[in-house]
Amino acid sequence: MGNCAIVGINWGDEGKGRMVDLLTESYDIVIRYQGGGNAGHTVINEYGKFALHLLPSGIFRKGVVNILGNGVALDPENLWKEIEEVTAKGVPITPENLKISDRASLLLPWHRELDGLEEARLADKKYGSTKQGIAPFYSDKYQKKTIMAGELLYPEHLTEHLADLLGWKNLTLAGVYGAEPVKVAELREWIDTYCEKIKPFICDTGAFLRKAQADGKDILFEAQLGALRDLDYGIYPYTTSSNSIASYAPVGSGLPSAKIDEVIGVVKAYSTCVGEGPFVCELYGSEADALREAGFEYGAKTGRPRRVGPIDIVATRYGVQVQAATNIALTKLDVLSFMDKIPVCTHYTVGGKETDEFPFPSVLDSAKPVIEYMDGWKCDISGIRKWEDLPVAAQRYVEFIEKEIGCHVGFISVGPERDSIIIR
Numbered sequence: 550m551g552n553c554a555i556v557g558i559n560w561g562d563e564g565k566g567r568m569v570d571l572l573t574e575s576y577d578i579v580i581r582y583q584g585g586g587n588a589g590h591t592v593i594n595e596y597g598k599f600a601l602h603l604l605p606s607g608i609f610r611k612g613v614v615n616i617l618g619n620g621v622a623l624d625p626e627n628l629w630k631e632i633e634e635v636t637a638k639g640v641p642i643t644p645e646n647l648k649i650s651d652r653a654s655l656l657l658p659w660h661r662e663l664d665g666l667e668e669a670r671l672a673d674k675k676y677g678s679t680k681q682g683i684a685p686f687y688s689d690k691y692q693k694k695t696i697m698a699g700e701l702l703y704p705e706h707l708t709e710h711l712a713d714l715l716g717w718k719n720l721t722l723a724g725v726y727g728a729e730p731v732k733v734a735e736l737r738e739w740i741d742t743y744c745e746k747i748k749p750f751i752c753d754t755g756a757f758l759r760k761a762q763a764d765g766k767d768i769l770f771e772a773q774l775g776a777l778r779d780l781d782y783g784i785y786p787y788t789t790s791s792n793s794i795a796s797y798a799p800v801g802s803g804l805p806s807a808k809i810d811e812v813i814g815v816v817k818a819y820s821t822c823v824g825e826g827p828f829v830c831e832l833y834g835s836e837a838d839a840l841r842e843a844g845f846e847y848g849a850k851t852g853r854p855r856r857v858g859p860i861d862i863v864a865t866r867y868g869v870q871v872q873a874a875t876n877i878a879l880t881k882l883d884v885l886s887f888m889d890k891i892p893v894c895t896h897y898t899v900g901g902k903e904t905d906e907f908p909f910p911s912v913l914d915s916a917k918p919v920i921e922y923m924d925g926w927k928c929d930i931s932g933i934r935k936w937e938d939l940p941v942a943a944q945r946y947v948e949f950i951e952k953e954i955g956c957h958v959g960f961i962s963v964g965p966e967r968d969s970i971i972i973r
């Protein structure tokens with residue numbers, strides 16, 4: 550098996566969670582290496598339906614060790630709530646199957662508050678943040694102004710460090726935004742309520758992983774969001790504040806020496822984008838409503854209706870390239886079954902010229918999609934499990950995408966359940 554990263558090729562919400570849930574059967578360890586609780590990975594299995602925000606999607610598999618790596622935005626409050634929700638449905642979560650890196654930095658209550666304050670200040674120029682504190686968290690991490698989970702294990706050191714941080718952060722909260730300064734007692738209460746709960750899971754995951762690597766364990770790296778939301782390679786500034794691409798996985802996981810043998814890029818059979826920012830192939834009106842309803846495209850975290858469009862070959866090819874994908878999982882093909890003709894965005898025009906290159910972010914607003922139509926199949930494909938049983942029009946659609954993006958489509962998912970999959 551070796552090491553495998555499961556990553557999003559587009560704007561996120563491609564169905565990564567269901568792919569990790571499916572493939573964890575063959576892996577020993579699943580690691581979340583970046584991002585926080587600002588997106589949701591939907592997983593449907595024998596325990597029920599879950600929208601996982603921070604927990605790795607391997608949490609349902611017996612014998613699999615799940616790790617929150619040093620690259621994640623560790624929000625103890627939401628993580629604890631999530632652990633309670635998931636365990637309430639009968640899934641055991643113990644320090645044996647969940648380990649939190651002592652080097653993961655903590656998302657503190659003021660990060661959420663600052664996110665809301667800044668979005669309010671931006672008003673109609675807002676980024677469309679989910680207000681989970683992710684951007685303020687990563688800014689502080691890189692300024693070295695937050696604390697690492699491991700510090701919770703050293704209380705005296707922690708008290709002093711928190712007091713220093715608080716003095717600094719209140720300058721921004723009160724001085725810049727005119728908000729109430731945070732008091733030491735409030736912060737202490739928060740630490741005692743939530744951080745104490747997650748303490749038993751915190752350990753030196755780097756040492757654990759180095760041993761696992763030496764023992765030849767198979768590791769799955771789980772990304773949050775997609776290539777187009779990557780801080781450096783995405784549609785900046787409408788990106789997230791961390792690197793979602795596969796090449797960051799070794800760094801953010803705690804195993805910088807890891808070699809990734811396979812990168813499974815998850816691509817949705819059409820496009821969706823949640824929040825603000827350029828979205829070249831966006832559909833509007835009744836066409837958009839029909840696709841949104843068919844795919845039930847509402848945010849897992851916020852319930853916001855997602856923007857929808859046809860598959861965008863230009864953006865997808867770029868996503869495949871920056872992810873260095875070696876295999877593609879094409880999800881939600883069943884959703885397109887209602888269409889007579891299936892639109893595909895094959896190129897962009899920029900400044901009157903056709904292009905196949907994904908443009909620089911500032912140019913995206915002026916890019917126009919070139920749409921072609923492919924034959925639909927107009928029948929229910931959700932029960933199909935073999936490639937040869939798919940209608941010819943559906944096969945043509947998959948083959949067209951595969952050829953255009955330059956990567957083999959090895960998985961086709963035709964429903965949200967674990968076994969609704971065609972392996973090719």
Ligand code: GDP
Nearest residue numbers: 562563564565566589590591881962963964965
């Ligand atoms: P993630 O963040 O990339 O894991 O994606 P989300 O969980 O936000 O969104 C994927 C949504 O599509 C979830 O509601 C899944 O249950 C659902 N889903 C995944 N694969 C399929 C599929 O093949 N068909 C259908 N109809 N739904 C799917």
